[in-house]
Amino acid sequence: xxxxxxxxxxxxxxxxxxxxxxxxxxxxxxxxxxxxxxxxxxxxxxxxxxxxxxxxxxxxxxxxxxxxxxxxxxxxxxxxxxxxxxxxxxxxxxxxxxxxxxxxxxxxxxxxxxxxxxxxxxxxxxxxxxxxxxxxxxxxxxxxxxxxxxxxxxxxxxxxxxxxxxxxxxxxxxxxxxxxxxxxxxxxxxxxxxxxxxxxxxxxxxxxxxxxxxxxxxxxxxxxxxxxxxxxxxxxxxxxxxxxxxxxxxxxxxxxxxxxxxxxxxxxxxxxxxxxxxxxxxxxxxxxxxxxxxxxxxxxxxxxxxxxxxxxxxxxxxxxxxxxxxxxxxxxxxxxxxxxxxxxxxxxxxxxxxxxxxxxxxxxxxxxxxxxxxxxxxxxxxxxxxxxxxxxxxxxxxxxxxxxxxxxxxxx
Numbered sequence: 036x037x038x039x040x041x042x043x044x045x046x047x048x049x050x051x052x053x054x055x056x057x058x059x060x061x062x063x064x065x066x067x068x069x070x071x072x073x074x075x076x077x078x079x080x081x082x083x084x085x086x087x088x089x090x091x092x093x094x095x096x097x098x099x100x101x102x103x104x105x106x107x108x109x110x111x112x113x114x115x116x117x118x119x120x121x122x123x124x125x126x127x128x129x130x131x132x133x134x135x136x137x138x139x140x141x142x143x144x145x146x147x148x149x150x151x152x153x154x155x156x157x158x159x160x161x162x163x164x165x166x167x168x169x170x171x172x173x174x175x176x177x178x179x180x181x182x183x184x185x186x187x188x189x190x191x192x193x194x195x196x197x198x199x200x201x202x203x204x205x206x207x208x209x210x211x212x213x214x215x216x217x218x219x220x221x222x223x224x225x226x227x228x229x230x231x232x233x234x235x236x237x238x239x240x241x242x243x244x245x246x247x248x249x250x251x252x253x254x255x256x257x258x259x260x261x262x263x264x265x266x267x268x269x270x271x272x273x274x275x276x277x278x279x280x281x282x283x284x285x286x287x288x289x290x291x292x293x294x295x296x297x298x299x300x301x302x303x304x305x306x307x308x309x310x311x312x313x314x315x316x317x318x319x320x321x322x323x324x325x326x327x328x329x330x331x332x333x334x335x336x337x338x339x340x341x342x343x344x345x346x347x348x349x350x351x352x353x354x355x356x357x358x359x360x361x362x363x364x365x366x367x368x369x370x371x372x373x374x375x376x377x378x379x380x381x382x383x384x385x386x387x388x389x390x391x392x393x394x395x396x397x398x399x400x401x402x403x404x405x406x407x408x409x410x411x412x413x414x415x416x417x418x419x420x421x422x423x424x425x426x427x428x429x430x431x432x433x434x435x436x437x438x439x440x441x442x443x444x445x446x447x
Contacts, residue, residue: 061255076213084280086278214245230256231256310338320334376445379423385422410435411433431443
């Protein structure tokens with residue numbers, strides 16, 4: 036085992052993964068004693084994970100590299116309720132078909148970061164609908180509800196913050212369902228560690244406490260820091276919306292560009308969290324200045340894209356960036372919009388294409404960009420967004436500013 040993995044708890048600390056832990060000394064010891072199973076949960080609220088979930092996937096990747104077994108829980112049952120933690124309003128209710136489609140979408144991401152296979156170290160994917168759907172209300176109250184006082188649950192910040200708005204009884208029970216998930220995984224899969232974001236602290240310690248009150252084994256909880264960029268934005272969001280991990284939601288080039296354009300102050304932290312570069316190299320790269328720091332950002336973008344989409348996609352994105360920004364012609368890896376030749380002949384405007392391709396939110400926004408010099412077709416500024424795409428030509432590149440690009444392919 037590599038030296039950095041011999042004390043995996045220390046590795047996670049140094050790389051910035053650990054925010055809170057229910058028993059740091061105990062967890063460090065148990066991880067050093069043999070193979071342990073750890074789980075992290077994902078409610079199926081969308082058909083793709085985004086970069087806000089990437090911290091947890093990378094933490095699990097490090098645990099698996101150290102010889103431990105990741106458990107990836109998808110909330111087929113809990114998605115129907117929605118975690119109210121630190122939210123101002125209830126999540127929208129999703130039907131069964133949407134939840135099933137979302138589970139398929141997010142599950143496709145797991146194998147890109149983890150070895151999902153048979154064996155003692157292979158990651159497994161579980162669905163809490165397998166045990167929660169068959170759990171009767173009275174049985175749940177007897178097995179779980181009797182171990183928690185309402186006064187204690189109301190004392191958690193995550194719940195108190197929501198009481199200022201409106202908290203349904205259904206949502207109030209979410210934390211107990213998550214606690215039950217933990218004890219159920221401990222029984223079914225010998226899972227002794229739950230990992231989550233900082234907002235999951237109350238839910239996690241309830242699971243640890245439930246096991247203790249039921250006379251079960253010692254369980255551990257660990258939370259990761261809330262990911263906020265240096266300029267104060269929540270990680271996972273960009274000007275264009277969520278930075279999705281699935282390529283059908285966000286082109287690999289746009290994913291690469293997100294990392295290439297991070298704030299200078301975030302480079303070292305993101306290299307530590309989202310790549311597997313040795314920490315000595317992370318520190319060296321993070322200390323660079325000026326043009327040299329830009330090279331560190333390119334390395335960050337390529338490493339993160341390689342893990343998310345593969346080596347070929349990362350190289351293609353880097354080549355495309357060279358073409359777009361260095362005067363080349365490569366459109367490889369750009370988001371692509373296919374339109375029929377008949378539509379071009381009928382007259383389709385650049386404003387329409389910008390909206391359809393996700394470059395702008397409205398035609399009026401595209402018009403404002405054009406007036407300000409921010410709209411380009413094949414690298415040339417266009418001063419009017421309502422001009423139509425020329426009939427001559429079968430491939431075009433429509434750009435908004437320097438960071439957003441759309442490849443337009445005309446089919447006959």
